[in-house]
Amino acid sequence: MRYLKNGTLKSLMIATFISLGLASCSDDDSSEATTGGTANMTVRMTDAPGDYDEVNIDVQDVQIKVEADAETEADIDSDGWVSLDEVETGVYDLLELTGGISQILADSEVPAGYVSQMRLVLGTENTVVVNGESKPLNTPSAQQSGLKLQLNQELEEGENYAFLLDFDVEESIVAQGNGGFSLKPVIRLSADADAGIVIGKAVIPAAIETNVQTLVKLSNSSATISAYTDAEGNFALNGVPAGTYDLEIIPEVSSGLTVFAVSDIEVKPNETKDLGELEL
Structure with missing residues (x-):
């Protein structure tokens, strides 16, 4: 088992999102079939923030559910699930994957055609x-079966x-009455298709000499995307659908700083929106 931290983390700027819940996913599939060829699929993992020291996730497999034809059937199990090639298995601290940083999990050829679901299979070292x-x-x-996410996309x-x-x-970690914790993941799936990126820097007043942890939240009626700033105050919000948003920069309470807010931020398709330096 490999424990992977900063050395393997890579930046990712990615696009349009499809909001997902988790399990209670339907197993209904499209009647469309694959073409017999292949498409390339890259899967990365990142994290929206949480108030913990570490959150370690044991990734064992990434699978997709496809509609198979005779030419690809040998690669797919009886239920239509196929594992992606050369998945980067290991234990990842999700809190290392903030501020625009992501971890690649797989980069492989998959059967072209309709893909109804993706699932992330975890081990026991969570x-x-x-x-x-x-x-x-x-x-x-x-x-037992992996965390199922609705994909519903035709791969050409x-x-x-x-x-x-x-x-x-x-939202994903639930405290139990006995002092333990359970993982009930809430995952947003972003796909590379015409979305934008919002970047900027939260500037702490010079009079404050200690580090201040700051949460950046971008939201409108249909989406909320958030991340912590890095040690220098920089932030990157990936996979932002085109639209108009409100931005909040929320310093930790102990800093004594108030929430900084900006309204009517327009994000265009495939745009990197640079908000520059925002003085708190």
Whole structure:
């Protein structure tokens, strides 16, 4: 088992998102069939913020559910699931994957055609660190069959597709009455298709000499995308659908700083919207 941290993290600027819940996903499939050729699929993982020391996820496999024809049937199990080639298995701290950083999980050729679902299969080494204490994350459904996400996309032969699995840690970890924690992932799936990126820098007043943890949240009636700033105050919000948004920069309460807000930020397709330096 490899424990992967900063050394393998790569930046990713990606596009349009499809909001997802998790399991309670339907197993209904399209009647369309694959073409017999292949498409390239890249899958990366990133994180929306959460108030923990570490959130370690044990990734064992990434699979897609396809409609198979005779030429690709040998690569697909009886239920239509196929594992992506050379998945980067290992234990990843999701809290290392913020501020525009992501981790590649797979880059492989897959059968072209209609893909109804994706699922992320986790192992047993899932933990959360709270106040310096490591505790196991209960993830029974992930260990048995994987976390199912609705994809519902036609992959055309010879084309390249990139997807981003964006964990919402704050919503995904549930405290139990016995002091334990369970993982019930809330994941936003972003696809490389005409979305934008919002970047900028939150500037802390010079009078404040300590580091201030700052949450950046971009939202409108249909989407909320968030990330923490890095040590220099920089942030990157990926996979932003075209539209008009409100931005909030929320410093930690102990800093004494108020929330900084900007309204009517327009994000265009395939645009990198640079908000520049925002003084809190």
